[in-house]
Amino acid sequence: MNAKRMLLETALAHFAEDGYEGASLQKIAEEVGIKKPSIYAHFKGKDDLFLCSLKNALKEEKRRITRFFISRKDQPLDRRLSELLAFLQEEYNRSSESKFVLRMSFFPPSSLYDEVMKLIYPFLDSMERRVLRLMEQAKADGTAPIANPEDAAVAYMTLVDGIMIEMVYSGMASAKRRLKASWPIFWAGIQASKT
Template sequence: MTRKPVIEDIALGLFASEGFEGASLGRIAEAVGIRKPSIYAHFRSKEDLFLCVFDRALRRKRRDWFRYALQGAELPLEQNLHRLTERLLDDYESDTETRFLLRMCYFPPSSLHDDVMNRVVPFFEQAEQGLKQLLERPAHAARLHPGGAPDAALAYVTVLDGIMAEAIYGDRARAERRLKAMWPIYCRGILKT
């Protein structure tokens, strides 16, 4: 039986809590219950392990978040987007994978900065595109300013970036305070009166 998924799970937790530099291969191996050289049977290096974990987390979160957004597609637009924002805040607090991804998006290992950004930028472009498609649905598009889906999607991603940065740098209460203050302004900006 391969231990690769187990190694990735343990590494994810250590990368999330201690960062790339703090999570040594020795500690990962010890937590898995193997010797450090055994990691090299599955990964070329610590960097390779990190990027495999990062890619896996991106795939899972893309699927989960898009599915969640689509589950609320019939809700009023502002309600669906607000619940998605709340879900991301909840996930950041309770889900190691989300915490890992968000922290590494904001603070990628310096040696892997370009590799991480080459993965993150397409992820957010896909998220923006998926959101634009959701906003272009007839029921939602009719409520937006004419041709407003692209701007509304980009503005939402920008708002979300600020809220999540506050969750990372501050705490949930501060992030909620910002969300409460800006949400009506965002909605007034994208929706027809």
Template sequence: MTIKEIKKAALLNFTEKGYDGASLSDIAEEVGIKKQSIYSHFKSKDELFITVMKEVIDEETKFLHQFFSHYHSDLKSYLEDFILKFKERYVNNEECNMKFVLRMAYMPPVHLREEVVYNFKLYFSELENLLNELFLSEKAFSKKAERATLSFLTILDGLLVALMYGGIERFNQKFKVSWEIYWNGLLND
């Protein structure tokens, strides 16, 4: 049970304080163990971080596959639901995976940058592939699936940055304005 608690506390600390601000002492204190006890499970802070990162990416990739396996025929509302589900996953205090994903994808630890960026590229590539398959499956978008996918990802990126730096109100404001413009542009492309 302790290893699970260590990883959970590490996830919260890395998410709230970033890699550099998170300390093994704080993580240990949160779990109720001594810092040295962490070393019986992880060789270093780097190993703990990489383990947490890979588990978060795995969980979020499973979420993507689960979401995209339940497609319904109204593409507009389906994609809208997807964006709102991302927001919900970011805002949910108990589930800080999306906060971790966004913080570490945009601001990875400098000395782990190459490995972190590689792993997040795999995650975002999986999202891109799932979206592309979705657009290919729709007759109205099959010939422009790549453009539809890239434009959707661009609006999603912008909305997630608004959520990270502007909060829920700013996200909602930008989503309300941009979604209809995006969708109408997609239809008229």
């Protein structure tokens, strides 16, 4: 139907799978069912297609996370945070978007490094700030005796990356194993630790 949308979707999957340099406009066009030069009716070139895909993916990802937090508004912090990890795992499995975002955060095409980072940093920052806010709130209202919210938020982001990375190269089973092992340690640690 809408070719532009299909292009964005397909390109996303290819970039996620093969990286920027490894992805081929030929194959993307083929999968969409048009010829390679027709892409240029919708995008200025490969860079443009890539950056548009990335913007889309980030927007979508952010929206999903926001919705997740809203849907668990009334649950205690530990459930919300540990379930977010599980949620991200599911998302990663279900769609290429998380994989794409993850890959491009870690290994952006060197030719587009600055532009990619300008998009990704605010995304990660906003996620960390959101977690920090939750930690502070939980500490303030006594829900959870968090010793140091700043460190707790940073450590949580570290945990997210460590688990998501395991998703990337070993798949769901290993990542679940990490989550299961790491979460109790993390949660116990942020309440016990003194900096």
